[in-house]
Amino acid sequence: xxxxxxxxxxxxxxxxxxxxxxxxxxxxxxxxxxxxxxxxxxxxxxxxxxxxxxxxxxxxxxxxxxxxxxxxxxxxxxxxxxxxxxxxxxxxxxxxxxxxxxxxxxxxxxxxxxxxxxxxxxxxxxxxxxxxxxxxxxxxxxxxxxxxxxxxxxxxxxxxxxxxxxxxxxxxxxxxxxxxxxxxxxxxxxxxxxxxxxxxxxxxxxxxxxxxxxxxxxxxxxxxxxxxxxxxxxxxxxxxxxxxxxxxxxxxxxxxxxxxxxxxxxxxxxxxxxxxxxxxxxxxxxxxxxxxxxxxxxxxxxxxxxxxxxxxxxxxxxxxxxxxxxxxxxxxxxxxxxxxxxxxxxxxxxxxxxxxxxxxxxxxxxxxxxxxxxxxxxxxxxxxxxxxxxxxxxxxxxxxxxxxxxxxxxxxxxxxxxxxxxxxxxxxxxxxx
Amino acid sequence: xxxxxxxxxxxxxxxxxxxxxxxxxxxxxxxxxxxxxxxxxxxxxxxxxxxxxxxxxxxxxxxxxxxxxxxxxxxxxxxxxxxxxxxxxxxxxxxxx
Numbered sequence: 001x002x003x004x005x006x007x008x009x010x011x012x013x014x015x016x017x018x019x020x021x022x023x024x025x026x027x028x029x030x031x032x033x034x035x036x037x038x039x040x041x042x043x044x045x046x047x048x049x050x051x052x053x054x055x056x057x058x059x060x061x062x063x064x065x066x067x068x069x070x071x072x073x074x075x076x077x078x079x080x081x082x083x084x085x086x087x088x089x090x091x092x093x094x095x096x097x098x099x100x101x102x103x104x105x106x107x108x109x110x111x112x113x114x115x116x117x118x119x120x121x122x123x124x125x126x127x128x129x130x131x132x133x134x135x136x137x138x139x140x141x142x143x144x145x146x147x148x149x150x151x152x153x154x155x156x157x158x159x160x161x162x163x164x165x166x167x168x169x170x171x172x173x174x175x176x177x178x179x180x181x182x183x184x185x186x187x188x189x190x191x192x193x194x195x196x197x198x199x200x201x202x203x204x205x206x207x208x209x210x211x212x213x214x215x216x217x218x219x220x221x222x223x224x225x226x227x228x229x230x231x232x233x234x235x236x237x238x239x240x241x242x243x244x245x246x247x248x249x250x251x252x253x254x255x256x257x258x259x260x261x262x263x264x265x266x267x268x269x270x271x272x273x274x275x276x277x278x279x280x281x282x283x284x285x286x287x288x289x290x291x292x293x294x295x296x297x298x299x300x301x302x303x304x305x306x307x308x309x310x311x312x313x314x315x316x317x318x319x320x321x322x323x324x325x326x327x328x329x330x331x332x333x334x335x336x337x338x339x340x341x342x343x344x345x346x347x348x349x350x351x352x353x354x355x356x357x358x359x360x361x362x363x364x365x366x367x368x369x370x371x372x373x374x375x376x377x378x379x380x381x382x383x384x385x386x387x388x389x390x391x392x393x394x395x396x397x398x399x400x401x402x403x404x405x406x407x408x409x410x411x412x413x414x415x416x417x418x419x420x421x422x423x424x425x426x427x428x429x430x431x432x433x
Numbered sequence: 434x435x436x437x438x439x440x441x442x443x444x445x446x447x448x449x450x451x452x453x454x455x456x457x458x459x460x461x462x463x464x465x466x467x468x469x470x471x472x473x474x475x476x477x478x479x480x481x482x483x484x485x486x487x488x489x490x491x492x493x494x495x496x497x498x499x500x501x502x503x504x505x506x507x508x509x510x511x512x513x514x515x516x517x518x519x520x521x522x523x524x525x526x527x528x529x530x
Contacts, residue, residue, distance in 0.1 A: 035518055037449070041526045042500065106530035127522030147520050165502040167518070178506050185503045187479045189442070190529045234529075243506055247473040254479060258437050277529045278442035280479030280499040282506070 005031045007331060008144055008155040009122075010130045010168060012039035014317045015303025016161030017113040018057050018324030024120035026332035031153060032114075032122050033146060035129040039117075040110030043163075044281035045317060046188070046227055046236060048211060049104045053318035057325055058116060062098070066108040068231035069209025070099030073202075079216035079226075080387030082264040095208065103209050103229045103236075105190075133158060133172045133299070140342075141298035144168075157341045159300050159327050161320075164282045166292075166305040174299070175292040180244035181373055182286030182307075184224060187253045188238025189261075191273030195233050201269050202230055213314060216383030218260045220251050223372050223379055225314070226260050228269065235270055237261060240283060242373065253280065283316065284309040288366035294353065295346040300327045308358060312365045312432070319358050326352040368431040375427055381415050382424075439481040443497040451523040455495040457482075457504065458515045465491040469511050474504045499525055 009020040012034035020032040036042040048071070054061050072094040077086035094100065118124050134143040134152065143154035160168050164183065169175040202210040214226040224241030239256045246253065260266060284290065284307040291307045294300060302308070303320035310319060330349040331341065339345045353359045372378060389408045399407075412421060459465060465472060466489040474483040480497040483504065505516040518524070 035521050037522060037526045040530055042524075042530075044527065044530045047530075107527045108529070110530070129518050129521040131517075165505065177509055178502075180506050180509070183506055185477065185479060185501060243477065243503055246477045246503075247471065247507055250471070250473075250476055252437075252476045252479075252481075254437050254439050254442065254481070275442070275445055277445050277527065279446075279527060279530060280501045280503075282502050 002143070002152050002154050005029045005153065005155040006335070007031075007157045007159055008033065008153060009159045009161055010144065011161035011163060011305070012036075012114050012117070012124070012126075013043045013110060013161060013163060013303060013320065014113070015305070015320035015324035016159070017110065017117055018321040019159050019161060019302055019328045020117045020122045020124070021057060021113070021120050022325050022328030023331060024117060024122035026328065026335075028332065028335065030122035031155065032117060032124045033128050033130050033144070034114075034124065034126045036126060038111050038126055039114030039124075040107035043106045043110055044186075044188070044279045045106045046229055046238065047104050047106050047109070047317070048229065048314070049102050049109065050315065050318035051098065051100050051102065053321040055098075057321060064112070066105065066112050068103040068105060069204070069207050070094065071101040071103065071211055072204065072208045073210040075210065075212040077212060077214045077216075077265075078383035078386055079214050079218050079263060079265070080384055081217055083387045083391065084214070084216075084265050085383075085386050085390045103211065103231050105231060105234075130162070130168060133168055135172065139297060141296070157298055157300065157331055157346075159302060159324075160305050161302050161324060162305050164284050164304040166301065169292070169301055169305065174296065175301070178282075179286065179290075180247060181242055182284065182290045182369070183243050184240040184283040184285045184311075185243050185246060185253055185280065186238055186240025186283055187257050187278070187280045188236055189257065189275050189279075190231075190234050190236050190277050191270055191275055192234045193270075193273035197272060198230050198233075198235070204230065207232070215379055216387075217380075218256065218263060219379055220249060220256065221376050221380040222246065222249055222251070223376065228266065234276075235273060237266070237270060242285060243282075244373075283311070285311045285369055287311060287369045288359070288362040289369070291359075291362065295349050296343045298341055300330070300346060300349050302327050308353075308362070310361050310365070312368050313361070315361075322356060322358055323353060326356070365431065371427050371431045375424065377416060377420075377424060378428070385412050385415055439479075440497070443480055446497075447526045447528055448496065449523050449526055450496055451519055454520065455493070456517045456519040456524065457493065457495050457498065459491065459493050460513050460515050462490050464511060464513045469513070473507050474514075477503050477507055479503065
């Protein structure tokens with residue numbers, strides 16, 4: 001006899017854990033299946049966790065969640081060959097009782113979250129890979145097949161939280177294949193280092209933290225960004241670019257990472273650390289236009305598997321947790337009303353996404369991925385030009401300021417042409433409006 | 434320029450290797466040699482699992498695989514990679530992620 005559940009959640013990352021937790025709390029009979037040794041063992045992120053999304057699921061998470069540092073300063077740097085120009089925003093008010101953003105170590109955080117799922121009453125099975133969706137003649141999903149012996153399990157609904165590759169949906173033709181220009185490959189390392197050095201180098205105390213997001217020379221003209229985050233006793237440093245660009249440029253991701261680590265402004269920040277892990281992962285970058293159908297008869301898809309990632313603001317885990325919660329709340333509402341989980345009823349999940357920041361933000365930047373993909377100058381020429389301009393302006397060498405201004409303008413006009421500059425300004429405006 | 438040793442990076446990682454059961458396979462090795470121009474898997478894979486062979490082909494060793502999916506995405510035009518996740522419990526097991 002095949003066991004039957006109200007819902008099966010495939011995957012135990014932020015979206016899967018949010019869905020399974022909310023469903024179990026709602027009293028539904030839930031099975032969660034994870035292919036790794038434990039929740040988090042297959043998961044990779046920078047990582048920044050946004051408190052608001054988690055508060056809506058576990059309001060008192062701060063009591064025992066493994067958090068690293070709360071962020072009091074955000075730096076955005078445009079890197080030149082041996083320089084950076086950028087903005088830093090630091091505020092004492094980020095030291096509130098309920099900070100808004102934290103750095104986390106995903107393997108530890110996800111494990112904690114998954115423990116909450118178990119406590120809420122869901123059955124969690126690890127070390128089990130789901131190999132396919134079970135569908136009846138009409139296409140309705142009624143369960144999954146796993147790689148365990150007699151590994152068939154049935155449920156009213158399957159929630160796919162299996163991450164960016166979304167193999168389950170793709171193999172059932174519920175989603176188109178992931179395009180190389182719609183996914184970034186990011187690699188990162190974690191460097192363990194004396195916390196005193198972190199405090200000194202980043203001017204922080206206690207659990208205060210700093211995050212640095214970077215663009216420019218280090219991505220070798222590709223569409224991509226780099227980051228350096230402070231954890232309690234470690235730093236994470238990483239870089240990611242579109243797969244299509246890696247392919248076109250013939251550059252290896254680990255080469256970029258080494259160049260980043262050796263960049264003259266980065267090297268002193270990470271010096272003396274001990275590398276304890278190297279990770280690689282894909283990030284959905286296609287935005288609004290790449291979001292697939294998110295639900296159908298007997299199924300929903302959440303998080304990265306539904307391409308819910310806001311590349312413009314480097315937000316993903318909050319969209320993942322929120323989508324997981326919405327999928328769960330949808331199911332709980334349907335159950336209460338005695339409605340079947342068919343496509344027309346599960347459409348409520350889509351409506352919840354549409355009415356929230358999740359789809360509103362993705363829609364706002366719907367043209368951004370295309371524009372960035374067609375405009376490498378934003379990742380190459382402009383960081384370079386701005387660094388050059390600053391260097392010129394801040395070098396006192398007897399040249400009058402008017403001549404310096406002319407030199408700077410000429411450097412821009414030469415690299416991009418005057419029309420090019422105007423065009424780029426319009427592109428940026430279009431992308432961000 | 435010094436060569437970056439990816440193996441040294443991977444050495445830090447924890448793997449539970451499924452002996453003799455590679456989760457990714459090249460479907461038709463000949464195709465890599467004859468049809469694929471840039472052999473992008475050989476430089477895009479973050480774990481350097483793919484290597485150019487002397488005969489013009491590509492070899493694959495999945496032991497250091499990070500299960501990111503890059504080769505799967507990149508080989509769509511040739512459709513020459515059979516890509517699955519490892520069996521439950523096997524493969525990369527991140528301590529930090």
